[in-house]
């Protein structure tokens with residue numbers, strides 16, 4: 001039994017029953033029109049409420065911040081009300097839940113933007129080999145190459161920070177235990193951090209500190225609204241898709257870790273390289289991260305229960321997030337406790353659709369009842 005993984009953990013001001021975190025997973029099933037969390041989403045998250053912490057799928061903080069059709073937002077009253085129904089259901093089962101707040105930057109397309117305008121980015125550079133998901137003018141959905149973005153003007157940046165602030169206000173009102181600032185996977189904040197996607201010559205570009213500025217301002221806006229002990233961040237220093245090729249990824253992550261440690265945020269969540277490619281994290285980097293940040297460190301990417309337990313024992317992580325295993329196993333914690341086999345996720349139903357491949361994966365009890 002992975003007893004360390006199943007032991008409780010205090011992260012910031014939130015008590016987790018165990019260290020099994022449900023990773024953020026975009027599932028593209030929000031109600032249309034309006035990108036509003038709905039009853040089917042409530043059922044899905046409630047089924048997974050035995051996780052120590054659920055991190056929701058990424059939720060766009062504005063129409064401008066959307067890169068995929070049908071993902072849920074957190075910028076309208078209806079979206080906030082929809083999320084509240086999710087939070088209430090998870091809390092009714094004694095679960096804890098963080099909202100991942102998301103601006104995609106250049107990983108978008110005019111078809112997703114208000115009035116068909118161009119997506120925004122630190123610099124007007126197209127993300128190479130990157131796709132987004134749109135509904136075409138004839139009504140058919142399709143993956144399409146991301147569009148050419150325009151560079152944000154300096155005067156527009158306070159408005160971006162304000163989007164993070166407003167999203168946090170809404171998350172707090174909806175009852176979320178934490179917000180997770182999505183600074184990973186090549187979206188807006190990582191576009192500002194990465195040396196090859198940010199060619200600005202103002203205070204948001206150039207030096208490492210300047211490239212980190214927007215991320216820290218977004219975090220500070222979240223802290224101002226919900227308190228540092230309820231803020232987390234997701235980083236992906238090894239990420240190489242979405243056109244990201246950062247020559248200073250590790251120094252950036254370590255700089256942020258030190259800055260975020262000063263601020264006393266609840267956790268840093270590291271998305272490790274996975275099917276998207278990228279070099280594995282080195283032991284030296286893990287140790288430097290641990291030395292720089294005293295709060296909770298969550299690692300994610302291809303872990304088994306045994307590997308997760310071992311990393312926690314080593315002290316290099318405090319909790320482990322599971323992505324694909326959580327798609328297919330609503331009772332992942334119970335399965336880990338029993339050493340039971342896991343259901344396999346079906347890739348064909350990852351994005352979009354209804355119950356199939358979403359709320360119909362059986363629990364162990366259901367499997368056993370069916371075979372009895």
Ligand code: FNR
Pocket residue numbers: 023024025026027056057058100182184185234271272274300301302303321322323324325350351
């Ligand atoms: C993801 N991942 C992801 N990451 C993130 O930060 N926000 C998101 O919304 C999503 N969406 C998403 C959807 C789907 C279908 C998959 C498979 C993955 C990445 C995810 O959180 C995790 O880092 C990876 O899945 C690796 O962990 P596992 O699956 O190996 O445990």
